[in-house]
Amino acid sequence: MTDHRDSGSDVDGTLQHLRLNRRDVIRGGVGLGLGTFLIARGAAGAADNVTFWYATNPNETDYAKAVVAAWNKSNKPQVNAQPVPAGNSTEEVVLAAIAARTTPCALANVAPAAVPQFGNGLVDLSKVKDAESFMVARSGKSVIDQYRSTDGDLYQLPWKVNPVMVFFNKAMWSKAGLDAEKPPVTYTEALDAMGKLKAAGITPIEPTIDQTWYNRWFDWYPLYLAAGNKLLLDDKQSKAIFNDAAGKASMTFWRDVYAKGYAPKASWQQNPYDAGKVAMYIAGPWAIPDMEKGGVLKDTGVMPVWVPDDSPVAKGGTMPNTFADTKNIGIFSTCDDKDGTWKFLEFYVSPENDKKFFEMTQQIPLRQGIDQAMGQAFFTKNPLLEPFAKQAAHTLDVDPTAKSIDIFTAISQAYQECAIYSKSSVDDALAKAEKTVNGLVGS
Amino acid sequence: MASEQATPGELAIPRRSRFRFSTVGKHPVGYIFVVPYVAFFISMIAYPLGFAIYLSFHQWSIVQSDKPYVGLDNFDRLIHDSLFWQSLRNTLKFLIVNVPVTVVVALILAVALNRGITGRAFFRTAYFLPYVTAGVVIALIWKWMFSTDDGFINNALSNIGLPRIGWLTDPFWSMITIALMVAWKQMGFYVILYLGGLQGIPQSLYEAAAVDGANAFQRFITITIPQLRPITLLVVILSTIVGFQLFTEPYIMTGGGPLNSSLSVVLYIYQKAFQSLEFGYAAAIGMVLAAIIMITAFIQRRFLGESAA
DSSP states (O other): OOOHHHHTHHHHHHHHHHOOOHHHHHHHHHHHHHHHHHHHHHHHHHTTEEEEEEOOOHHHHHHHHHHHHHHHHHOSSEEEEEEOOSSSOHHHHHHHHHHHTOOOSEEEEEOGGGHHHHGGGBOOGGGSTTHHHHHHHHHOHHHHHTTBOTTSOBOSEEEEEOOOEEEEEHHHHHHTTOOTTSOOOBHHHHHHHHHHHHHTTOEEEOOOOOOSGGGGGGTHHHHHHHHHSSOSBOTTSOSBOOSSHHHHHHHHHHHHHHHTTSSOOOOOSSOTTTTTOEEEEEEOGGGHHHHHHHTOGGGEEEEOOOBOTTOGGGGSSSOOOEEOOOEEEEEBTTOSOHHHHHHHHHHHTSHHHHHHHHHHHOOEEOOTTHHHHHOHHHHHHSTTHHHHHHHTTSEEOOOOOTTHHHHHHHHHHHIIIIIISOSSOHHHHHHHHHHHHHHHHTO | OGGGSOOTTSOOOOHHHHHHHHHHOSOTTHHHHHHHHHHHHIIIIIHHHHHHHHHTTBOOOTTOSOOOBOTTHHHHHHHTOHHHHHHHHHHHHHHHHHHHHHHHHHHHHHHHHHSOOTTHHHHHHHHHHHHHSOHHHHHHHHHHHTOTTTOHHHHHHHHTTOOOOOTTTSTTTHHHHHHHHHHHHHHHHHHHHHHHHHTTSOHHHHHHHHHTTOOHHHHIIIIIHHHTHHHHHHHHHHHHHHHHTOOHHHHHHTTTOSTTTTOOHHHHHHHHHHTSOOHHHHHHHHHHHHHHHHHHHHHHHHHHHHHHO
16 A cells, blocks of 8 residues: 555655745845835835826827926926826726726816716815915806806816817818808808819718717717707706707708718718818817828818807807817826825916917917917917917807716717618607606706 | 554544644645635636626716615616617627638638648738737727728729728628628637647548548538537637627727617626716626526537537
């Protein structure tokens, strides 16, 4: 019979080698202690730094790098700046970061629509010393009040506005026999212009048909705001109000655009306007640098979004409202140094840096008197920015509701169904979206 | 001492040591080798699974402190959620296209690569390369290739006088396009599985069939396919499971559109969790999806497995 102890002798011998003597234990203990100390010291050192995320737009990246470098030269806390990690949208990236508790200290790309969703993930800036007075002094009380949450406090630093307007290619316009100095104002005029462009062999417009919720900010929503001068929900944020004349008129306009073949059903990778393939493009001033790179900026003009034929705007003398596409800055509650981060943000949006921001990114800081601060020479050098600066006073944003993304998802469904694919009537699609939204907001 | 004497067939181990051995075994150091997997299993499988089950019975949001227990409400809502059923139909449409294409093309490619063709090593590597390339990168490249206006495929069609197709913008084509693209991406892995199976088929079977006068096609039908049936079962089950987990491609290429025609179940779970912040409902959908996958795999094994036996 085999002796188990004998058969296991090889294993036991191996284990013998694993036994530790006192010296090994002391060495291990010292090593472990030293390692722990170094890790703890590293963590303490890291607490002196704050992390800052900015938008991936190349011009904003250049601006963020320049300002952060200037801050880090002689200020604390030191700021580690990096672009928002890749994702479908900043909002989704931040929500994933909140779930994983990997949010930065501050984020400079917060859409007001997302603020209620982030909930207690954001710091109440009204409770940070002198923050609210700083914001009011910079942007004015009326502007700041637009960004208060339902509890009356501010969870975002209102930063910049990107009024959505219609860019158009004047050379294509002329080729189609259109007067570039008299761009269309009403839906009928716009459809007529598109008809002439199409007849001249030019694709009039090509908004992306992608159903992701925020794409409706650049086709249906600005026209709805221009037609109705109101947001999607009532003042109590408890009922949808978009299934009305303004909602139907703007939706019918887009249905006509697709039905008449003025816009292809396309989801593009490279912006066709920048490539000189289409005559019009709906966007904010952030699109201008790419037009310059694409070589179409010299031929580009800009006009306000179109309005229904019976709109008071059609009689002239005033600008229609449009989507503000505001982006703000928030501090996350996971941040260890909220006061230090706020000091950095004060620097980030200082008068000098706001001017630098406008120059570098062609986006409009929400600062009182920024037009005068920039001077006429700036607008002479950048003529397309002047209408955007004027339009900035005629903007509306989105409802301050945590369901904003779901609401625009419902709108996007309706838009695809009735405007792009003509699978249902405008009335049916909007009624369905209204029912969905009322279900979301609880009425 | 009598108490320390070993009985026949038992090791002569002192009492204190016997207690220790019965608790931790003869070689406790073995636990050190087991710990990494146990830690991985607990942290990456058992805990998330348990937490997902917990979530599915709660109204749970990462940004709200109130997370009430809601019983079966999430499952009841799911039954009446038309978008969930549409995402399930879309996923089935994906499987109907993807799985047969995967099985047939992988088998044909494996048979071709198993022969002494020139550049065999190159082709084996080429077919495997997409499988090991990041899904996001591949999805972005194919999104451009399938672009309606300026995509490579439509440009090629246009050059030979054919109409442009809305590969990703036509509700009919969107899921079919994604299914074909994913079949291409996964193909290399299944080709390798089939190659392994082909090399296990005894050569004597082919020789005997040749002596009996069977031509190449007859040998393929009567020997290769039956002999590869266990591999085919594996390919069908694995590609079905991968198909049910479809996420990256529709997320990157279509966002689930147009008209939700490429909304997969997992993409819907993601949207409910990270857009609507309804983690409890998303977890409930996940539970149902897991059950569907298990039942499908069981049925496949039951039917294909029996015929493979």
